[in-house]
Amino acid sequence: MKLTILFGGASFEHEISIVSAITLKDKLSKFDLSFIFCDGDHLFYNIDSSKMKATTFSSGEHKKMPQLTLTNGAFVQKNMFSTIELRNVVLNLIHGADGEDGTISSLLDFHAIKYVGPRTNASVFSFDKRYTKYLCKARNVQSVQYEALSKNEHQNISMPYPIIVKPASLGSSIGVSVVKEENDLDYALDSAFEYDANIIVEPFLEGVKEYNLAGYMANDKMRFSIVEEPQKDEFLDFEKKYMDFSRSEQVLKADISEELVLKLQSTFEKIYRGMFEGALIRCDFFVLNNAIYLNEINPIPGSMANYLFKDFATSIEELASSLPVSKKIKISYDYIHSISSAKGK
Amino acid sequence: MKLTILFGGASFEHEISIVSAITLKDKLSKFDLSFIFCDGDHLFYNIDSSKMKATTFSSGEHKKMPQLTLTNGAFVQKNMFSTIELRNVVLNLIHGADGEDGTISSLLDFHAIKYVGPRTNASVFSFDKRYTKYLCKARNVQSVQYEALSKNEHQNISMPYPIIVKPASLGSSIGVSVVKEENDLDYALDSAFEYDANIIVEPFLEGVKEYNLAGYMANDKMRFSIVEEPQKDEFLDFEKKYMDFSRSEQVLKADISEELVLKLQSTFEKIYRGMFEGALIRCDFFVLNNAIYLNEINPIPGSMANYLFKDFATSIEELASSLPVSKKIKISYDYIHSISSAKGK
Numbered sequence: 289m290k291l292t293i294l295f296g297g298a299s300f301e302h303e304i305s306i307v308s309a310i311t312l313k314d315k316l317s318k319f320d321l322s323f324i325f326c327d328g329d330h331l332f333y334n335i336d337s338s339k340m341k342a343t344t345f346s347s348g349e350h351k352k353m354p355q356l357t358l359t360n361g362a363f364v365q366k367n368m369f370s371t372i373e374l375r376n377v378v379l380n381l382i383h384g385a386d387g388e389d390g391t392i393s394s395l396l397d398f399h400a401i402k403y404v405g406p407r408t409n410a411s412v413f414s415f416d417k418r419y420t421k422y423l424c425k426a427r428n429v430q431s432v433q434y435e436a437l438s439k440n441e442h443q444n445i446s447m448p449y450p451i452i453v454k455p456a457s458l459g460s461s462i463g464v465s466v467v468k469e470e471n472d473l474d475y476a477l478d479s480a481f482e483y484d485a486n487i488i489v490e491p492f493l494e495g496v497k498e499y500n501l502a503g504y505m506a507n508d509k510m511r512f513s514i515v516e517e518p519q520k521d522e523f524l525d526f527e528k529k530y531m532d533f534s535r536s537e538q539v540l541k542a543d544i545s546e547e548l549v550l551k552l553q554s555t556f557e558k559i560y561r562g563m564f565e566g567a568l569i570r571c572d573f574f575v576l577n578n579a580i581y582l583n584e585i586n587p588i589p590g591s592m593a594n595y596l597f598k599d600f601a602t603s604i605e606e607l608a609s610s611l612p613v614s615k616k617i618k619i620s621y622d623y624i625h626s627i628s629s630a631k632g633k
Numbered sequence: 634m635k636l637t638i639l640f641g642g643a644s645f646e647h648e649i650s651i652v653s654a655i656t657l658k659d660k661l662s663k664f665d666l667s668f669i670f671c672d673g674d675h676l677f678y679n680i681d682s683s684k685m686k687a688t689t690f691s692s693g694e695h696k697k698m699p700q701l702t703l704t705n706g707a708f709v710q711k712n713m714f715s716t717i718e719l720r721n722v723v724l725n726l727i728h729g730a731d732g733e734d735g736t737i738s739s740l741l742d743f744h745a746i747k748y749v750g751p752r753t754n755a756s757v758f759s760f761d762k763r764y765t766k767y768l769c770k771a772r773n774v775q776s777v778q779y780e781a782l783s784k785n786e787h788q789n790i791s792m793p794y795p796i797i798v799k800p801a802s803l804g805s806s807i808g809v810s811v812v813k814e815e816n817d818l819d820y821a822l823d824s825a826f827e828y829d830a831n832i833i834v835e836p837f838l839e840g841v842k843e844y845n846l847a848g849y850m851a852n853d854k855m856r857f858s859i860v861e862e863p864q865k866d867e868f869l870d871f872e873k874k875y876m877d878f879s880r881s882e883q884v885l886k887a888d889i890s891e892e893l894v895l896k897l898q899s900t901f902e903k904i905y906r907g908m909f910e911g912a913l914i915r916c917d918f919f920v921l922n923n924a925i926y927l928n929e930i931n932p933i934p935g936s937m938a939n940y941l942f943k944d945f946a947t948s949i950e951e952l953a954s955s956l957p958v959s960k961k962i963k964i965s966y967d968y969i970h971s972i973s974s975a976k977g978k
Contacts, residue, residue: 298964299962300962302964303966303969342969343969346973360674390739391742394735394743394753408734408753408757409761409764412735422767422768426766617645619647619673627687
């Protein structure tokens with residue numbers, strides 16, 4: 289099966305997208321893969337598989353490679369005397385802005401290019417943590433209580449310390465701080481506002497268990513990965529997460545009851561159905577006093593959470609063969625015709 | 634001031650977008666206008682101002698006009714020996730799908746083209762009426778109670794008749810029915826599901842007053858139109874609304890107290906701020922027993938609700954000069970450099 293991996297993007301997570309793409313080159317070696325790099329200026333490059341290493345991009349060498357433009361149904365490479373069209377299903381692997389905020393999905397939808405990844409609605413509800421809270425509320429999924437703050441508006445925080453301060457719309461722990469006392473608050477707010485004009489504040493929960501679960505829908509059935517209990521530092525900083533994006537060894541199942549696994553799966557499905565079709569997502573949950581809280585939705589998880597699946601390549605193949613189809617709207621000019629003919633009389 | 638009006642789109646409201654654009658050609662005659670038509674296949678055409686009449690499009694004559702493609706900062710027309718770039722601010726006048734669902738906003742943002750219209754988040758929250766309800770709840774704005782139904786899932790309706798049945802994501806009354814008794818329900822559901830896989834059902838409120846208010850933000854201050862009490866048929870059907878999109882005469886102010894006007898404005902601002910910046914929107918309200926309910930957000934109202942503004946052209950000029958600026962993300966390769974050099978040792 290042919291598959292195009294689209295990576296890069298004008299995002300704070302640009303580098304980890306490169307790492308993800310390099311990791312997937314190995315994990316998806318049974319596919320006939322091509323690679324499209326989106327640079328920080330939104331130019332697309334066709335990257336030869338042999339050049340898929342980090343220094344190709346950090347050195348700027350990618351700029352010597354053929355550029356691509358978008359047309360109906362394809363990425364196109366125009367050569368002197370010929371045109372090459374890449375008509376494959378695209379795997380959207382652009383983490384953060386562009387890839388996860390609805391921009392790339394809209395671009396691909398507009399050009400009628402099939403892709404694995406969140407559609408635009410799903411992107412908006414997962415990219416901004418405030419909107420994820422709205423979704424949880426509407427779907428009766430518990431999430432941690434929060435307060436939202438905006439840059440340039442003085443607002444007080446009413447919850448007790450310790451708290452966790454996060455930019456509303458970034459993943460990979462960028463700009464995130466745990467604040468233990470009021471003295472440290474200003475610095476944490478400044479760090480978070482560096483990255484986003486909106487931030488959220490949540491209580492830092494002691495004694496919480498964390499579980500990650502990935503999944504996707506194929507042929508109208510949910511398929512789930514194993515549940516992982518992630519390495520529990522206070523939280524992963526960017527450098528650790530960065531290394532995390534190159535993970536490729538399957539991890540061990542969390543040692544939890546079958547009952548809890550089923551509960552996590554049914555909570556996942558409540559969030560997924562009618563929203564994330566076409567995407568393989570990872571949901572990060574908290575469990576505290578037997579209650580499940582959705583912490584975060586990763587609609588394009590690092591290296592696609594390949595390490596949680598028994599047979600990752602087959603999962604991607606199944607998902608890529610079961611993508612949502614949007615009905616084409618037929619344009620008619622009935623009203624204009626009827627009004628023109630009425631006027632003509 | 635130069636301004637490009639973008640209209641058409643692959644949408645059930647394709648025709649009314651054409652009518653809107655023709656209406657604005659007159660209303661914005663003090664601008665140096667250009668016109669870009671997006672056809673049902675997502676091709677862009679540069680339409681000469683003299684050809685801005687409905688039959689240009691219904692007859693297919695537009696296909697003889699120059700095609701445009703998107704590049705960083707501009708729509709581009711490639712001629713045999715030259716290239717013309719349209720670098721103006723764009724007024725997004727594509728009603729319904731494409732224009733109001735986040736597709737066009739993403740496309741313009743990706744290409745760094747400035748535009749008047751809702752950004753992608755704002756589009757998602759206003760295009761689907763279910764998500765508008767989520768937004769209302771989060772911002773403490775009252776909206777009418779509702780039930781959501783999905784195609785292919787049997788669900789009962791628990792509210793008493795009469796009810797109003799609407800596709801979740803269409804404007805202009807397309808697919809909308811008032812249902813007075815259970816016998817008529819199936820037909821109404823079928824009509825609505827013709828247009829959308831999701832529909833909402835609301836009680837049909839007797840004795841409700843309807844008020845429309847348009848507005849936008851410029852230089853961090855809200856600017857409001859007059860409040861209109863729209864013509865009150867049971868509801869406007871598509872053909873009546875279609876004619877409505879060509880309205881250009883300023884309407885009369887609703888005969889309501891200054892107090893109610895201020896309440897409508899403050900409700901409008903609660904919805905607008907932090908979401909609709911860059912757009913001129915129209916909010917349609919219900920008032921019942923002194924309570925205000927948000928009925929619908931039109932993020933690209935028909936003919937931009939020009940008939941509600943005293944000096945519409947100046948309003949558009951003010952808005953176009955005060956558009957949100959997105960911070961460009963600088964790409965660095967710090968992590969790749971540090972890892973490569975560590976490996977090199």
